[in-house]
Amino acid sequence: MSFAAILQIEDNVAQITLSGELDASTAPIFKEKIESIPTQYINRLVLLTEDLEYMSSAGLRVLIFSKQKMGADVEIYVVSPQEMVLDTLEKTGFHHSITIVDEYEPVAS
Numbered sequence: 001m002s003f004a005a006i007l008q009i010e011d012n013v014a015q016i017t018l019s020g021e022l023d024a025s026t027a028p029i030f031k032e033k034i035e036s037i038p039t040q041y042i043n044r045l046v047l048l049t050e051d052l053e054y055m056s057s058a059g060l061r062v063l064i065f066s067k068q069k070m071g072a073d074v075e076i077y078v079v080s081p082q083e084m085v086l087d088t089l090e091k092t093g094f095h096h097s098i099t100i101v102d103e104y105e106p107v108a109s
Contacts, residue, residue, distance in 0.1 A: 005033045013044045019051035022059035031062045039070050046104055050080040055088050067097060079104040 003020035014037045022030060037045070045066060067076060076098040081089065089095040 003029060005030050007033045007036065009037065009042070012042055013046060014042045015046040015048065017048040017051075019053075021054040022052060022062075023054065023056040024058040027056075027058035027062050030059065031065060034062060034066045034069060037070075039074070042070060042074055044075045044077065045070060046077045046079060048079050048104070049082070049085055052085055053082060055085045057088075060088060060092055060094060063094060063098070075099060077101055077104060 003022060003026035004018070006017040008015045008017075016030075016033055018030070020026065063076070067074075070076075078085075078089065078098055078100045080102055081100060086095075086100070089098070089100065
């Protein structure tokens with residue numbers, strides 16, 4: 001499955017819908033989306049990951065970069081991660097730095 005990252009920003013919330021496989025070859029696409037977010041206006045980053053099938057260490061590095069770029073005041077939500085993605089977050093301990101939820105009210109398009 002090909003990778004896609006779709007960014008929407010509304011009401012101080014940046015929402016990225018991720019699908020496919022997030023690995024070393026696709027992580028730059030995700031990082032580019034993160035870099036395009038104007039952090040001075042954002043207080044929450046929501047990652048919709050229901051259709052994200054896999055996340056490698058390269059994807060995890062972009063998540064860590066996101067946390068560093070946006071600062072401690074920005075909450076990061078990971079919504080509906082599949083088992084393999086959740087396993088990666090938990091094994092690395094990064095699940096302590098973000099909020100993982102089953103559902104999130106998406107930004108209206």
